[in-house]
Amino acid sequence: MTQTSPTPVLYRVTFMHTPASPFTDPDALHVQEDGGLLVENGVILASGTFSALRAAHPGVDVTDLRGGLLLPGFIDTHVHYPQGRVIGGLGMPLLEWLDRNALPEEARLADPAYSRAVAQEFTRSLLQNGTTTALVFGSHFASAVDILFSEAERTGLRAVAGLVVSDRLLRPELHTTPERAYAESKALIEKWHGTGRQLYAVTPRFSLSASEGILDACAALLREFEGLRFTSHINENGAEIQTVRELFPGARDYLDTYERAGLVTRHSVLAHNLHPTGRELGAMAEHCCTAAHCPCSNSALGSGFFPLKRHLQAGVHVSLGTDVGGGTGFSMLKEGLQAYFMQQLQGEGGVPLTPAHLLYLATRAGAEALDLHHLTGDLTPGKVFDAVLVDPAPQTPLRAVFDAAENPARLLAATFATGTQGDLTRVWAGGEAVYCRDRSGAALHT
């Protein structure tokens, strides 16, 4: 990635962010109309009203973004790098979808030329959707993971990613051994963990495809290297859960297959968790791990409703993920809206989500899940300037709402309800403009 400019810039724009959680703090949403954000060397130095910041910093160049709405860069906590080209495999439950749709494509990433093209599409898709940090489910091939990290670093995406490891029940070309999984992961960790914006996540695909030996190899890596993250899948689909039960007769439940190997910690993010037991929720809360909620995928694969209320009551942290390609695309706006819909559809059992909840789930909740909230996830001074500008073009549905809005809260609600990638015109990662689209629709970066 190119160096950030050391020259300070004062951005003039209405901005919103959630430095706290609306699930616990009713005043979590901060709205600054006609705001100012002073950014230098990629870091936010000061924030407030534009007029106050202008008075305090009269000589600084101003970038005028009035008419738009600035939000923190989105944080997608569950998205599969090798599945961008198989979005849209509708009409199948999880295990059939994996066999027929996802795994044949994942096998193609053995070819570095193919994986480079996919990595470029993937990083571009995330950035142009305003996602500046992602917990990425990598590839089964070390060469493809290396290519992903180099593309992420080149484009400015903060990827928390790793080699996906499995040793049974997928396809032979996707299987490895505990020894090879350990050795290949270690080499990637030594090259990429903490390099630039990149971090490493130890990633067994799911217990269904992982022997105890390979889970132990994952645990050895977590013990050996500081600050690694861990991610996998859990409790997504009835047939999957039943198979895991049969494969691990000694485990108390699905979580226990990871827990007894020492894989469930503050740095663990488990995707889905649609069908948890009370014990699993209690243990997840105790270990301070996160459930990544992926509502578009849950709907597309017919996996079920996410029991958000039970997670919150148990004290389990929840973040949001697109789960491309089980999910339907890279938009965290669409994902937030689908989360809202699915809670609405649960009636009394659902949690009524406000636009502040959706913004929190799409930004700060992900930063907390990844233990990166000291760096990103909101726009308070001291944070890196990871941000996205919503600035709908004239004569579009969202522009009509923006122009008519009587208060800024309406802008946020409408952005989630009807905003698309086409309404996002600029994205910054670490203060650098990594995506920019002019009014004609031409992409100027990435």
Ligand SMILES: Nc1nc2[nH]cnc2c(=O)[nH]1
């Ligand atoms: N949704 C989803 N669930 C999984 N469980 C194991 N692999 C996958 C995957 O690729 N997508």
Ligand SMILES: [Zn+2]
């Ligand atoms: Zn997934």
